[in-house]
Amino acid sequence: MKAKVISYGLLLVVTVIAYLIGNQFPLIGHSFAAIVLGMIVANTGLNRLYDARQMKKVSSLMLKVGVVLLGFTLSFDLLSTTALRAVPIILSVITGAFVTAFVVGKKLGVSVKSRWLIGAGTAICGGSAIAAVAPIIEADEDDLTYAISTIFIYNLLALVLFPILARVFGLSDIAYGVFAGTAINDTSSVVAAGYQFSPLAGDTATLVKMVRTLMIVPTSLVAIYWRWQQEGKAQKASYSLAKIFPTFILFFIIAIVIANVFALPSTFTDSVKQLSRLALTFALAAVGMSVSFSELKKAGLKTIQLGGVTWSVVIVISLVMTQWLFG
Template sequence: MLASSSAPMLAATSTDAGTLRARLLRRHAGHASPRQPALLYGLALAVTVAIFAMMLGRLLPVVGGPVFGIVLGIAIRNTAGVGPLFKPGLQFASKQVLQWSIIALGFGLSIQQVAQTGMESLSVTLVTIAAAFGSACLLGRWLRIPSKLMTLIGVGTAICGGSAIAAVTPIIKPDEHETAFAISTIFIFNIVAVLAFPLLGHWLNMSDLGFGMWAGTAINDTSSVVAAGYSYSQTAGDYATVVKLTRATLIIPVCLALVVFQAWRHKKQGGGSFSLAQIFPWFILWFLAASAIRSTGYMPENWIAALQSLAQFLIVVALTAIGLSSDLRRMVKAGIRPILLGLGVWISVGASSLAVQHAMGTW
């Protein structure tokens, strides 16, 4: 009788023990599982590396922080490695932070400031942009360069180097290694231009305004334009800087044209339902709003300087994140052809700028 009455009690105890054991195992398994990726890890890594890149860029302004950012990012990614825990934050930095940097750049572009010099340099700028896109298309097809990489190199050479590449990246959505390769290719020729343009300008006996026009329309990155212009003369540097700012505003119609092309190609390929709002770069509207606010003249100069510094740092953070996401082995597989494409486009831009100025007699 006692044995039969104790059996249910033992069964219940065994059941409770099994349930408790199962709960403990589940709880232990939950603690033992790896942490879920968060944005903070990748952002912190990108910001930390970007700070060092900015410091190196100030020591060597000819190279600049953006170049150091992407080079350091690529070096870390392909030596020490970057774990999956950092991936969400790096993706966020390479896209969202990148767009924020473009918006912040708008506060440095006054519409009144660029209007005067803009009309003077517009004809030369339009010719060089047409030469850049035309040569990129022809050489890119001949060299069998992937379409997105070809577009990035063409836009970067035509407009404003890394900033232009940053602006069109959210539109055409290239792979990280394509963006990194395009930026690296563009900045190689920026460094060459800073060293070669002043020597060539003196050899060609160019005037200060003529050299400023040439540097502002044929050198890609703003920092490289400033370095080359002021190494020639103060007047050349001042003129080149304004021409470069005017040239940079043309990234807006270029981005809008790319949006329309993306929509047309999607429809042609039978992509089904499609909304232009899904790929429209809304950050461009905020960029225009920032430029309009800057043009009112009510913003304090110290605010504008702070926003420009912030924009430059955000660009370095975004490009660093792209470098940290880039697989060098995939870039190496691209071979020498993208560099040859960048060289050909760069030569066509510089030569077309000189040809138009010579025809206009502005030397």
């Protein structure tokens, strides 16, 4: 009990400080400040005061809560005019990521299962996609660790790289949101990079990312078919669709429907938006507090190379198509 009190107390302190920094310095933003402060705590000896695995659970839960609350503040217009228009980019990104992961991965000598994990993590939604695909293809623990570490390295790089690319190419708030939502791997980093740019970019990036995350389902079904082919039809693999489908997205959609069907008072939506931002800041602080630089160093060099090449292809596809469709 005492350990949990210390853990949550430290997380609360990091969240509050990050929130205050975000309010005082909008260019830094709540999200970026939360991740950086969390990482400082995690790698300066304070990590002995809490369980990093518990932080990962907290970050996952609070991220989902924050996204669902955000749904109450979004309009159908943003969904129809932006998120759905981004579907061709999402499909192109997924295709490019998997083709690159398998072709380049083979040349680098990376195992087939690692190629699956890097492809899924880069194409769809980072750790969540990796977690969904790993048990289907029966990935080894080392493959799983290397893939998640590799994806997270590039998630951190995205927080610095994407705002720079946006300004170099003169992307609007909407275009940047689409770019971030279709090209950054993990949801937490999409949220951080989006709101670091602007509130509209953050809303857009989150919504586009939710559409992209739904691609976990067809991707997992393809993985099931692949395993079925590998094992032979006599040993057909089975996997529960309930484990694949990200149920929080269903609540996110319900929240959007409620917000657009009923005339919610502005006082309610304003309060919910603040709660959503606080929950996301809380989640990202927990993400940072679960990052161990020593663990990241364990990622295999070939896996890191493959992740970098695959992500580079995703960035190019997303940037070119975003400028074409939203420029």
